Amino acid sequence: MTDQPLLVAEGLAKNYGARIGCRDVSLEVYPGEVLAVVGESGSGKSTLLGLLSTELAPSAGRVLYRLKDGALTDLASLGPAERRLLMRTDWGLVRQNPAEGLRMAVSAGGNVGERLMAVGWRHYGDIRAEALDWLGRVEIAADRIDDDPRSFSGGMRQRLQIARNLVTRPRLVFMDEPTGGLDVSVQARLLDLIRGLVAQMGLAVVIVTHDLAVARLLSHRMVVMRQGRVIETGLTDQVLDDPREPYTQLLVSSVLAA
């Protein structure tokens, strides 16, 4: 980690009509850092992730990102072409529902190769070799390369989604409940895999989860959300072992009691 943040959010807010999605969120993400966003259902985690990843437009505030040239840049100042290029090269976005993050009618190899083709790869053999390499890294057997994800289990789909996102070696990956809906044993394997890749590639990750065990396992720092606001933030171990806010204490104790 360096002392220069990769991503900076300033005073972010999002209203859905009269309803508040999130409000007054400021945070920083450093290179190689995993930041967990935790909180109960409806607390605004997904909304915040949508704002950070520019999938949602903020009602107030802004998001800045350190581009490859080193300049911290307001993402709203980028044109749509630049922003989309950034999203498919320097960023990844792993969705909770893999059917939304994958092309279900396209083979595993095509899913992984898409980003490469999108950035100009035009050699079939090279694309295939790279796809095979990535399937190996996410522990999908090479002989599944031409199968489409409809025939994959939930855990495999999620691993494929990760490979599809990491193939361009992004610096920052957003994940929304990547282990949600999976069996406990499948979850554990996926978490190990994510942890290994993150460390190996030095990825910065913003991961949304309602599961404090996931935050504990993966993240360096965490923010706790409630009713659209960040109510507590700090190093993961500190927050979990010594929560300051009564609400966080409740969250932690209910997990420990479970």
Added chain:
Amino acid sequence: MSAAPDPAAPDPATPESDAAPAGPLLPELAYNFAYLDEQTKRMIRRAILKAIAIPGYQVPFAAREMPMPYGWGTGGVQVTAAVLGPDDVLKVIDQGADDTTNAVAIRGFFEKTAGVATTTRTSEASVIQTRHRIPEQPLTERQILVYQVPIPEPLRFLEPRETETRQLHALAEYGLVHVKLYEDIARHGHIATTYAYPVEVAGRYVMDPSPIPKFDNPKMDDCPALQLFGAGREKRIYAIPPHTRVRSLDFDDHPFRVQRFAEPCAMCGARGVYLDEVILDDRGGRMFVCSDTDHCETRQAEGHHGGMWGGAPGAAA
């Protein structure tokens, strides 16, 4: 103002205006020239001009109901109606043939509604409306080729959302087209797409050339004729201006190739043309003949003969 032109009267630019001056419409004036009213034709011409200005870009237009069902080339018919003048000579082909029901119906439609001359000879036509083929005989700058298009969007098969495909075109993000080609190779060992093979036009927009065989793709490149594409159901017009670069997309290690036929046309002996398989009997007998019937007949009339010319195999030898 009594001198104001009667809005119901035919447009003075049309031949009907030579008929008796404005009065009650006579039964034979029930159609405006080429069926569509002048305002609609002007609207379509504006779309065509825009399409020519932005080669390969799909221009929306307010398609009209035509007296024929979708799938019968209503988009092509509207484009033809908008570009046709009284002196034009029209040819209509369907899969290369002038005598299919579809081709005969459209030709008859314009004979009746526009009174234009029609032909089956590629060289004599000034406007050629086509479904699924480009004529074998090279086109010239005095000709317009009008394609009937069922699905204008080349990204549709992988991205059904129209809002998204529009973005992809706007930003020239065409990775998806290669995903489709990748899938072809992964599943078949080669690019198995043989119809509606995607092309890049003038180095910018990726375009669906309509379901012509990829054999015809090279004919679009640097073609002297104006090429217009009309999709009726989807209300889109696009164009390739004369002498525009048209490139079929491919991979470096799987370059674009056209189909090759082992034998020449059984009727006219032509090589390097697109052939259709014709079943001769129920014992597996078959032959390959030009899909472009005008090309085949012209060659036969010029004295070129294939193995089956004049009757049974061997008879012509």
